[in-house]
Amino acid sequence: MIQTRGVLDGYRVLDCSIAMAGPFAAQRLGDLGADVIKVEPTSGEWQRHAAAGGAAGNEINVSFLSLNRNKRSVALDLKSDAGRAALRELVAGADVFLQNYRPGVAARLGVDYDSLRAVNPSIVYVSISGYGEDGPYRDRPGQDLLLQAMSGAMYSAGRDGDEPSPAGQYLADAITASTAFEGVLAALLHRERTGEGQLVTVNMLDALTTLQMQELSVFTVGRKAQQRSAEPHAHVYIRAPYGVFETSDGYVALAFADLHELGRLIEEPAFEGWSSEVEGWTRRDEIHAKTAAKLRENTAAYWIEVLGGAGMWIGPVNDYAGLVDDPQIVHNSTFVEYEHPTEGLVKTPGFPYRFSATPPRIDRGAPRVGEHTREVLREAGFDEAAIDALLASGAARATLEEA
Secondary structure, X not given: OOOOOOOOOOOEEEEOOOOOHHHHHHHHHHHOOOEEEEEEOOOOOHHHHOOHHHOOOOOOOHHHHHHOOOEEEEEOOOOOHHHHHHHHHHHHOOOEEEEOOOOOHHHHHOOOHHHHHHHOOOOEEEEEEOOOOOOOOOOOOOOHHHHHHHOOHHHHOOOOOOOOOOOOOOHHHHHHHHHHHHXXXXXXXXXXXXXXXXXXXXXXXXXXXXXXXXHHHHHHOOOXXXXXXXXXXXXXXXXXXXXXXXXXXXEEEXXXXXXXXXXXXXXXXXXXXXOOOOHHHHOHHHHHHHHHHHHOOOOHHHHHHHHHHOOOEEEEOOOHHHHHOOHHHHHHOOEEEEEEOOOEEEEEEOOOEEEOOOOOOOOOOOOOOOOOHHHHHHHOOOOXXXXXXXXXXXXXXXXXXXO
């Protein structure tokens, strides 16, 4: 059997990421032939010990199995001098370094971009975060449900008057993985052309916002509000409480709260003695109902302050208006504005990634039909007579200005 080379054969990727978004991106690189080396702690990457849906497997749980194929594992203690020295040796021969550490951790470990660039100037360094490398939400937990809630998307499905409903997939993680994958490929192409490595930063909030290119443009350009109909249009693998809860003045998203601590903070005595890993699965409906009843007694801001201040994963549920004006979105310049020749001033989601050497930009808005027909055909070598013949026959079309 003849084996063909993968399109990324010959490239080496160091995957220092955990959970889903980073590992999923690195797996896709491996699927295309890259030599992906998973650098994980000696105790194993976090996902090895956190089986989604309780699918434990024999030795490797399903969560880890699903996100780490086409990789070799190297277990290093990066808190030790020797472990960090070993990693630097690997970096010297690598093409890509990918991490999704909490903000500030990479620098403390000495594996931030500037440190590794000193070892390998041509390295493509990809950093994934929840909300951005800096800004007001820098230290918030980048958890899938919370990002979905903030993105505005939950108000685009379901029944009018019902609670906002999250997607049945780990959507924020998956989209961020795809975005990081794109960023790697683009940065490698740039390096092929110039020999220059660079820093690529990706955050989950921008990735999920820019995914909604059409919907958000309908809101920002078409000025059409999100209005759900009377009937619904549209994760059973997560323990309770996990979902969107109504408060006295809006909604909050709450994920993975410790039942004992939650019960204390919301004054629900029934949770006393309950285990998040037992009753969190077996009594999900009861936990949700009791939590929902308590959270209705106060405002969203109150619960975000009280529960979030105790370290619980809680956040706001935005509609598009809340998203567009959100301070982190504004800080990130997630939306861009430009003049279109026929549509005037356009405000629309921009780019889900940042390139330190080759930043994305908008050179032109969406073209009219055949706007560049002559221009492109000329570049392809057609003379004017041939172009005129194509246009006259109807085999090609150009705008009036070009024709």
